[in-house]
Amino acid sequence: MLRRNTNLPRSKSGSLLAFAALPFFVFSGGLLPAQVSAAAPSAAPQSAQNEGQNPVDFTADTLVFNEREQIVTATGNVEFIQNEKIVRAQKVTYNLTTEVVKGIGEVTFLEPDGNVYFAKDIEFTKDLADGFAREFRAVLVDGSRFNAETGKRVDANELIMTKASYTPCEPCKKNPEKSPPWQIKAREVVHNAEEKTITYDDATFEAFGVPVAYTPYFSHPDGTEDRKSGFLAPGFSFSSQLGAGVETSYYIDIAPDLDATVGANVYTEQLPLLLGQVRKRFEKAEVEVNGGVTYSDRRLDDGGVTEEARGHLFSQGLWNIDEKWRAGFQTELVSDDQYARQYDITSEDVLDNYIYAERFSGRDYAAIRSLYFQDIRVRERETDQPTILPEIEALFMGDADSFLGGRFSGGFTALGLNKSETGEDSFRVTGDVGWKSRYILPIGLINSVELSARGDSYYTPDRDGVEGQSAYRFYPYAHWETKMPFARDFEDVQAVITPQVALTVAPDIDNENASIPNDDSRDLQIDTSNIFEPNRFPGYDRVEDNSRITYGLRTGLYDRNTNEIEVFLGQSYRFKEDADLFADGSGLEEQKSDYVGEIKASYQDNLSLNYRFQFSGDDFEPIRHEVDSLVAGGPFSLSSTYLYAESLDETDVVDTREQLKTYLTTELSEQWSVTTGAIYDFAEENDGFRRASLGVTYNHQCYTLGATLQKNYTRKRVGESSTEFFVRLGLKNIGEFEG
Template sequence: MTAKPGRLSHVVLIGLLLIAAAPARAQSDPPVLITADTLNYDQSLGLVTAEGKVELVQGGRTLLADTVSYSEKDDKVIASGNVSLLENDGTVLFADYMELFAGMKNGFIRDAAMLLSDNSRGAAASAERRDGNRTILRKAVYTTCSLCEQDRSRAPLWQLKGERVEHNQAAQEIVYRNAVFEMFGIPILYTPYLSHPDPTVNRRSGILPPSYIKDTFFGHRVRMPYYYVIDGQSDLTLTPQYSTDQGAHLTAEYRNRTATGEMEFDGSITEEDSSGNVRGHFRTNMAFRAKDDVTFGANILRASDDTYLNRYSVQNRPYTNTLTSRVYAEGINNRHFAAVNAFSFQNLRSDVRNGNVPIAVPIMDYSAVFEPGDYGGRWAFDANMASLYRSSGTDTRRLSSTISWAQPYYAPSGEVFTATAMLRADGYWADSVDQSLASTTNSDGTEVTGRVIPAVALDWRYPLVRDSRYMRQLIEPIVMAVVTPYGGNPGTIPNEDSLSFEFDETNLFSINRFPGYDRWDGGPKLNYGVRSAVYGNNGGYAELLAGQSVRAKSDDTFTAGSDLSDSMSDYVARLTFSPGRYISFVDRVRLAQNSQLSVQRHEIGTTLGTSTNFLSLSYAKLADADFVDDTGEREAISGTLRAQLTKFWSTELRHTRDLGDNGGALLNFGGLRYTDECFDIVLFAERTFTVNRDIQPTTTIGVRFRIATFN
């Protein structure tokens, strides 16, 4: 029977074919579906011959070819001419000739090519399919790189060649025998055996991309990470490192994620060749959910000594003067929040005695915001309990509570009034109050003291809005009056949580500007300012907030650097400007209230460009506002330039400079990167100028690379 059907005839012939073949086909074999321009079926021989745009589907596999013959008795398919076989996992085999058996699970392929689900590809002189699972290629080549469109015979950026390559779909693995790794067609590395996971694998144990770095501290150093999959929810990464000047160094990271939470542990250890000292660190981050509204966890970080983390560039980040460890539990239920914390601190400063560093166990917080009343008024309640212990110095126990009420009123004229009343009560039990932590002199022995502080405030705002064809404009004058008693900071109350303070636009309209509980911003004051904004229809905008605070009289609770010790504060302002998606600008400034309007504090940040091509600049001038450390005025500038030079090449430059009297460069960085669909390499050079005990200025030159499939 021979036919040249149209589209409808295809369906008819397929149905006849399946009915005729059904009695002879084994019950376990899946049915065969064939479409073609021409079909010839010999019922006596059980042979189907199809020509022209042939498509054969069986068991989830699809075969396309110019010509296909199918023997129903032998369950054998012979295909020729532009043959392609699509597997269930997305793998496609190409050839000029194929012989397939057993439901197209097994067979022989000549001049084979293979395209995997991640667009990686391979080719071979011949290939053999076994057990519907293994594809064995001889004289094969594999790469994740696309071929050059202008010259497809040109060697890809990298490729693996092997005398015998086996792709095991069940094991999700590709194994090479006598493999050669080539770059730009040049042999680089030979190995008698190599294996890597196929593209269907998300996680597989194995070696991760190595890196090479040279700097003045380590000398030459090489890292070779090894990734180990423990089970479906956890893994371990071991990163041994060897350097010519500092010897061996080992880092380990363990991760575990479950339905109720996750945990991470990492640590490192080394023995310095110069001193023989063992140095290292340990870190853990855990977060779990007991119920939908209850979470608990821990964040712990400890180092063997003060400079280890920065000296050994652990996780490539600078660390501050203190390492904080925390164990916590939190609960949120509608408008109620409760938390219990325990804190421990490791001091990294040479000028601070470790005995003065406290342990805070426990720190308890509770906060509740109640439903608004009939007229929109709302009650709130906050409570805090803290216990701090030191091996030498002040021990403090504190209990604080605040009840407040806020009532908004919207006038018909558009004015917005908000009246606030609050009552704060604090109780302290402190031993040997330290002069450096209090506002007055030492107090020997145990002190039990407290305070009750009332405060009322009235906030007035008058937002004036004008709409035009292209933009919306806003001008909003703001005035806030606060009445609260003077004082509230007796010398028997230590200052534990309000040691550092900066007056700016973020706390201009705050009743209490101190960040913690131990210090109170007492006395009547008037805060006033204006907010102005322009919003364009195209998404651009500009916003300005500026203001000042006036006190009834000066207050020595604040340091001179904070600018709140006098009756008239400095002027504070913030300007945010973004005319479009490619430009952003933020300027925060504090100007002296004298006639010169000298700059006391200034921060500027701007970014021009896209995520791939941009210039980012920042400038900061900060006054000393710390109760403990006399850091003095600080002034610095930094910039980052990132440019996409070509489709594959990009560069990044960074510079940070101290603009103080004895300043200079703090950081210089330059990097060049090549990235395409199959390869990523970064060449970089960095110079740091930090000096801190054994941390000295360092020059680093390194290379990091990643090959697709092997990352």
């Protein structure tokens, strides 16, 4: 029963119990209004509220005022509630003379977000800026726990805990006192609410109760903001080329729109790799710059080794000028073709560098750009990568059904190519207009008609005493495509058969004009994605002239659960033979093209198959096979990619390629998984493994531990094969330590 003594004096800032409740909310991050009316005596919970303030509800078995000592005491199941925040204690006292508030006996504070704080007793003095708690504990909403011998709040900003520990691991259900999988113990832990950091003095990292690492000082963000200056989690690795390595980096939060990261990768077999990153945001733009520099060994073509300065510079930027215009750039530069893979900078074969500006307006598009490519494939190259200075493009598209049931379109391009190695520079200007319509007949026949005309102009400047040349080309065509789907429903599936035919009419074009170089149309290869295109060359430099017919058949079975199996087979036939137009291996070098097709199948999440093929149009000999598959069932998941492709003239693909990639993941339990992978080449001259790897991962509620062993079998120009070992340790709420 709540009992209140008579003639109770009021505190300076409101009712006694409301003021007594305030320290608990301040200690745990909450805040009560200073002015709250006193509650009347009652056996039920009471509400206190001043005009404009939130109410404070409280209950207690007794409420007593000692007039001689000027102490107000609430005892027995004391509870305060405000804004869904709850404070409970067995006893609360407030000394009006010293203005000290004490909570005694299993003090508990519950926040609306689920965080819970505990203390054996707690005390605040004067203006509530300072406080002290004994046997302090905290259980956060994510399960993380703090335990401390004492907790002290200073200036309402810092919470200082002594002999404290932190862990995000859930306690053992059978033995809650058992040491967690990992925790950080420290002589002192300080949480600075203003700087939003947690710092540890004399910190020891424990694994299963065993100390494994010590640091005199450790700090990390408290998780309440995304960015905070400090050391990032280190990484560890081993490579047969670089030796054992450790990656250290420091993040610098310079301003809300600017930050930087500096660091170094230190190796036992090579000098350190110094790294840096800067990121800047503007009102309508953003820029990021990454770079690295070192002085290390590089293998020469003759097998020798030289030591030299090496590095990389990567950057990118984007400027959203207005609703229609934007501009940007990207740089990807490395010192040599071995550096990027040796230091795991990128796995790309050709690095793209460009600057551009582009405009979007409805269906229209315009752009101007310049490009530079750095080829870092570690082998002899057949292609001289050009520099594009510049490329201009404008595309226009009219409204649908604006003329004869179709829409007009137009385009303009201009291109300048510079080849530093061969000096074969060229300039090109093109313009085209077209009309396209799509309609469906009442019987279900789907038709599309396209009319197009394009003019090209080329100029090749003087080179090696040869006078510059100009060339012009006019390329019109008409293209009609029709298909008729036939569907039949069965009990559980629907069967669909769709024959498809296309007729393309075009004049005879002189594609052997020496004044027209071929820079963007070399890698033509027929497949299911381009067989019905009116011009199957991927670029502008070559056009597919003369007339032809293309035909194919697509059939499939589909059920209501999105399971399906689909098959396509197609071929094209040119009315006039032109053996010199297409490269050998393209599938179009004969009057009758190769057969191309695709088989796709999927069943729930357990089976996925995509088989793409090309067979000779004469004798059905295999030219190309590409198979992507995924089989998953129970604890196993196997993904595979198989490629077989014969050589393609006029490209870097000068040898027959045959390669198999496989990855197998086995879930041994909810925590344990094993991953194996391999890349195997079947090519006659370079048959054998290219890469093999084995990885083991353990996932726990509060940490992840993984290890991967990888063997790289490299070609002679890179040097010796390499062995790498990676370890990844992820600690909940702290970060990942990997290499």
